[in-house]
Amino acid sequence: MKFVDEFRDGALAQGIARAIHAEAKPHRRYAFMEFCGGHTHAIARYGIPDLLPTNVRMIHGPGCPVCVLPIGRIDLAIHLAIKRGVILCTYGDTLRVPASDGLSLLRAKARGGDIRMIYSPEDALRIARDNPGREVVLFAIGFETTTPPTAVALMNAEREDLGNFSVLCCHVLTPAAIAHILDSPEVRNLGLVALDGFIGPAHVSTIIGSQPYEFFAEEYRKPVVIAGFEPLDVMQAILMLVRQVNACRFSVENEFTRAVTREGNRRAQALVVECFELRKHFEWRGLGEVSYSALKIRERFARFDAEARFDLAYQPAPDHKACACGAILRGVKQPIDCTLFGTVCTPDTPMGSCMVSSEGACAAHYTYGRHRSTA
Amino acid sequence: MKTDYTRPLDLKHGHIDMNHGGGGRAMQQLIRELFAKHLGNDLLAQGNDGTVLPAQPGRLVMSTDSHVITPLFFPGGNIGALAVHGTVNDVAVMGATPLWLSAGFILEEGFPLADLERIVQSMAAAAHDAGVQIVTGDTKVVERGKADGVFITTTGVGVLLDGVNLSGAHARPGDAVLISGTIGDHGMAIMSQRENLQFAAPFVSDSAALNGLTAALIASGAELRLMRDPTRGGLAATLNEIAQQSRCGITLMEAAIPIQPAVEGACELLGLDPLNIANEGKLIVVCAAVSAEQTLQTLRAHPLGRNAAHIGSVTDDPHHFVQLQTRFGGRRMVDWLSGEPLPRIC
Amino acid sequence: MCLAIPTRVIEVHNEFEAIVELAGVRKLVSIALVENVQVGDFVILHVGHALTKLDPDEARKTLELMAEAGLAVDPATA
Numbered sequence: 001m002k003f004v005d006e007f008r009d010g011a012l013a014q015g016i017a018r019a020i021h022a023e024a025k026p027h028r029r030y031a032f033m034e035f036c037g038g039h040t041h042a043i044a045r046y047g048i049p050d051l052l053p054t055n056v057r058m059i060h061g062p063g064c065p066v067c068v069l070p071i072g073r074i075d076l077a078i079h080l081a082i083k084r085g086v087i088l089c090t091y092g093d094t095l096r097v098p099a100s101d102g103l104s105l106l107r108a109k110a111r112g113g114d115i116r117m118i119y120s121p122e123d124a125l126r127i128a129r130d131n132p133g134r135e136v137v138l139f140a141i142g143f144e145t146t147t148p149p150t151a152v153a154l155m156n157a158e159r160e161d162l163g164n165f166s167v168l169c170c171h172v173l174t175p176a177a178i179a180h181i182l183d184s185p186e187v188r189n190l191g192l193v194a195l196d197g198f199i200g201p202a203h204v205s206t207i208i209g210s211q212p213y214e215f216f217a218e219e220y221r222k223p224v225v226i227a228g229f230e231p232l233d234v235m236q237a238i239l240m241l242v243r244q245v246n247a248c249r250f251s252v253e254n255e256f257t258r259a260v261t262r263e264g265n266r267r268a269q270a271l272v273v274e275c276f277e278l279r280k281h282f283e284w285r286g287l288g289e290v291s292y293s294a295l296k297i298r299e300r301f302a303r304f305d306a307e308a309r310f311d312l313a314y315q316p317a318p319d320h321k322a323c324a325c326g327a328i329l330r331g332v333k334q335p336i337d338c339t340l341f342g343t344v345c346t347p348d349t350p351m352g353s354c355m356v357s358s359e360g361a362c363a364a365h366y367t368y369g370r371h372r373s374t375a
Numbered sequence: 376m377k378t379d380y381t382r383p384l385d386l387k388h389g390h391i392d393m394n395h396g397g398g399g400r401a402m403q404q405l406i407r408e409l410f411a412k413h414l415g416n417d418l419l420a421q422g423n424d425g426t427v428l429p430a431q432p433g434r435l436v437m438s439t440d441s442h443v444i445t446p447l448f449f450p451g452g453n454i455g456a457l458a459v460h461g462t463v464n465d466v467a468v469m470g471a472t473p474l475w476l477s478a479g480f481i482l483e484e485g486f487p488l489a490d491l492e493r494i495v496q497s498m499a500a501a502a503h504d505a506g507v508q509i510v511t512g513d514t515k516v517v518e519r520g521k522a523d524g525v526f527i528t529t530t531g532v533g534v535l536l537d538g539v540n541l542s543g544a545h546a547r548p549g550d551a552v553l554i555s556g557t558i559g560d561h562g563m564a565i566m567s568q569r570e571n572l573q574f575a576a577p578f579v580s581d582s583a584a585l586n587g588l589t590a591a592l593i594a595s596g597a598e599l600r601l602m603r604d605p606t607r608g609g610l611a612a613t614l615n616e617i618a619q620q621s622r623c624g625i626t627l628m629e630a631a632i633p634i635q636p637a638v639e640g641a642c643e644l645l646g647l648d649p650l651n652i653a654n655e656g657k658l659i660v661v662c663a664a665v666s667a668e669q670t671l672q673t674l675r676a677h678p679l680g681r682n683a684a685h686i687g688s689v690t691d692d693p694h695h696f697v698q699l700q701t702r703f704g705g706r707r708m709v710d711w712l713s714g715e716p717l718p719r720i721c
Numbered sequence: 722m723c724l725a726i727p728t729r730v731i732e733v734h735n736e737f738e739a740i741v742e743l744a745g746v747r748k749l750v751s752i753a754l755v756e757n758v759q760v761g762d763f764v765i766l767h768v769g770h771a772l773t774k775l776d777p778d779e780a781r782k783t784l785e786l787m788a789e790a791g792l793a794v795d796p797a798t799a
Contacts, residue, residue: 236790
């Protein structure tokens with residue numbers, strides 16, 4: 001496979017690993033946060049920790065949009081399906097996330113909710129066209145990568161004057177989340193979470209470009225290396241971060257030059273601006289309320305906004321008391337620090353979303369890495 | 376006036392209705408003109424509530440499986456052939472020669488007779504090719520909406536070959552783990568037919584009867600511990616079952632696992648792990664390390680084992696983990712999925 | 722985040738739709754987010770949309786950098 005296999009080459013991996021071992025200073029500890037859930041998944045799936053020296057540690061950040069989706073949002077989706085009889089279109093990732101009253105979208109489906117898995121917003125539009133007598137709602141989650149496709153769907157719905165289609169918008173923003181972590185007391189003041197740098201998200205960056213991260217590098221004096229999605233990209237980015245830390249530099253570097261430019265995808269950005277605006281507040285699971293971190297649909301598309309159309313009222317719902325997802329998402333705890341991990345909370349019986357999404361730190365660790373903690 | 380004339384079933388345009396499950400003349404006609412017509416053999420022709428089977432020397436092996444697959448027809452097969460292959464394989468992997476099958480049908484009111492005939496013809500062909508006979512059966516009809524067209528349950532009986540003692544609990548550290556061919560073919564063939572996926576991809580199910588292959592392996596005299604056919608849940612599920620039963624670990628080499636590029640590509644597109652995708656015509660063999668080469672050759676010599684590979688080994692692991700040495704150089708767990716593999720966006 | 726995969730464009734229908742291919746698997750996708758897509762281009766695919774083109778020259782340069790990193794270290798001393 002082109003652009004894929006070459007970036008998974010084992011021999012090159014060994015070479016980069018040797019370089020990391022040689023350049024990481026033996027008496028220094030390096031802690032890098034990978035923000036993107038796709039990176040968490042890649043790191044676990046390819047066993048990258050095995051290739052790193054023990055003083056280089058990866059912290060899993062809140063880059064998984066499923067993991068940071070608060071229970072209250074899923075409750076709204078379930079409500080639409082069960083109480084309002086809509087056809088609820090959702091991506092596969094969200095189906096198993098536990099919500100209130102012991103429900104998940106999958107369980108709501110078993111109870112008769114018409115919940116359908118889609119691969120693209122176009123699938124939801126098609127369902128709307130095929131079912132003119134039913135209301136169809138797209139449960140739109142995701143960071144800046146998934147937002148432009150939702151924007152395209154809104155434009156199409158407007159152009160076709162689709163009367164039965166709307167979007168439950170839960171799109172969130174990457175820079176806001178990074179800022180929130182860097183501003184958190186644990187990181188900024190207490191130094192509880194030693195964070196030496198970030199691996200910047202791959203595909204979010206194809207849309208927003210590398211420019212938005214320059215602020216973080218300067219303001220917080222932490223290097224950011226935007227890395228591609230393949231394991232070699234991640235290894236190379238770790239090497240680049242080690243080098244910056246060693247040289248006391250803190251700039252934005254781009255490892256993913258084959259897909260990311262400084263300005264990003266202008267066309268996609270313009271479409272997003274046309275369809276969405278910032279919400280003043282939005283609750284993130286594990287991070288609490290974060291200002292200007294999420295999007296809502298603009299007035300022009302109000303008739304396609306499910307929250308307006310169905311007059312929905314958001315109710316925050318608390319996580320399980322012992323669930324440590326919040327702390328794990330902020331990098332303060334590791335999965336094995338959670339009292340529920342591996343016993344009450346497993347991929348079969350997830351208590352929090354870190355376990356449901358295969359990119360959540362807990363699921364990744366349980367599924368791919370728990371042989372390490374038991375060794 | 377002809378007194379014994381019954382209008383024949385309209386197999387081209389007719390449909391199943393509630394009468395066909397009623398136990399009366401309509402059901403008898405269905406059995407005669409459709410089922411018996413294609414599946415007919417001496418044993419089935421006994422025509423009694425139970426079929427008397429000839430005595431066999433040796434111990435018997437029995438297995439049962441229900442098939443509820445959707446869609447009913449897919450590239451490489453249909454529910455009928457699948458129902459025969461699945462049960463033949465479950466008996467064969469025990470080291471037994473499969474001989475007889477029963478077939479129970481739950482039909483949905485309105486199901487086209489033409490489709491049913493296609494399915495039954497496939498079953499007849501599959502049984503014939505596998506050297507087994509379908510010797511007894513049952514038919515029920517449920518109201519429209521209560522079944523996906525047809526559900527089929529098959530039970531198989533076979534005779535254990537002499538000296539064979541295979542079990543999922545017999546794997547020992549040091550043993551070799553082999554697979555007879557490429558993984559994920561069946562699951563992808565099914566997914567490509569399902570509604571939301573619009574692939575124009577050449578996926579063909581690997582549904583096949585493995586009893587010829589298993590017989591060859593046993594005849595080879597290799598030191599076999601167990602054979603299993605990985606179905607739902609893919610390689611990951613079956614290997615984890617074996618690890619649990621044998622109380623060992625298993626380590627696989629990713630680079631050695633055979634997979635078609637198109638299946639791998641489709642998995643990438645959907646965010647699925649091929650190790651979790653269903654198979655219907657593949658064999659996992661665990662044998663003593665000294666027998667590995669010979670077993671590999673035996674597999675490869677058979678048409679169903681051309682792409683056989685030695686993919687890993689059994690290890691001494693108190694946690695009974697199944698692990699994968701990635702192509703990349705690192706190591707990770709191969710866990711069994713908690714449920715259906717769900718495609719991801721992230 | 723995001724599962725996105727590089728695919729090759731094999732047919733362009735109009736400015737909104739194209740067919741991409743990966744290891745023999747073909748899919749109809751939206752190219753509404755990318756300008757000037759040509760047959761033979763590689764694009765990153767996410768939820769049925771092409772997000773951006775992949776630059777083969779940059780890809781080659783990146784691979785060279787990775788190879789250099791490995792060569793700069795003498796395996797004997799690592």
